[in-house]
Amino acid sequence: MEIEGIVVKVKKRYTRIRLDDGSTLDLMYRKSDNYIVSDLKKGDWLKATVTVKKYRLWRMRVVGYYLDKVKV
Structure with missing residues (x-):
């Protein structure tokens, strides 16, 4: 999954x-x-490719657990 933010x-x-x-x-x-x-x-801009093994909704936020790879 690719994220930007x-x-x-x-x-x-x-x-x-x-x-x-x-x-x-x-x-x-x-x-x-x-x-x-x-x-x-x-305040930094982050563009990363991540592999997320598990998602969870917690206090109106999406939490991605157990990242395999984070490429900044």
Whole structure:
């Protein structure tokens, strides 16, 4: 899945992205994969290709768990 949007928040375990249509997507990943997004800051434009194993709707946000690959 290819996503494009503005980075809202970067944490050790997840990155929150606001997509073009206004929805918010939380990308969850292992703590060891934090190096992939460590150079991102709030307000950066992110275009990434991800493989998501599981989705969940939580507090009106879509959360993607267990990312296989994140290519920035």
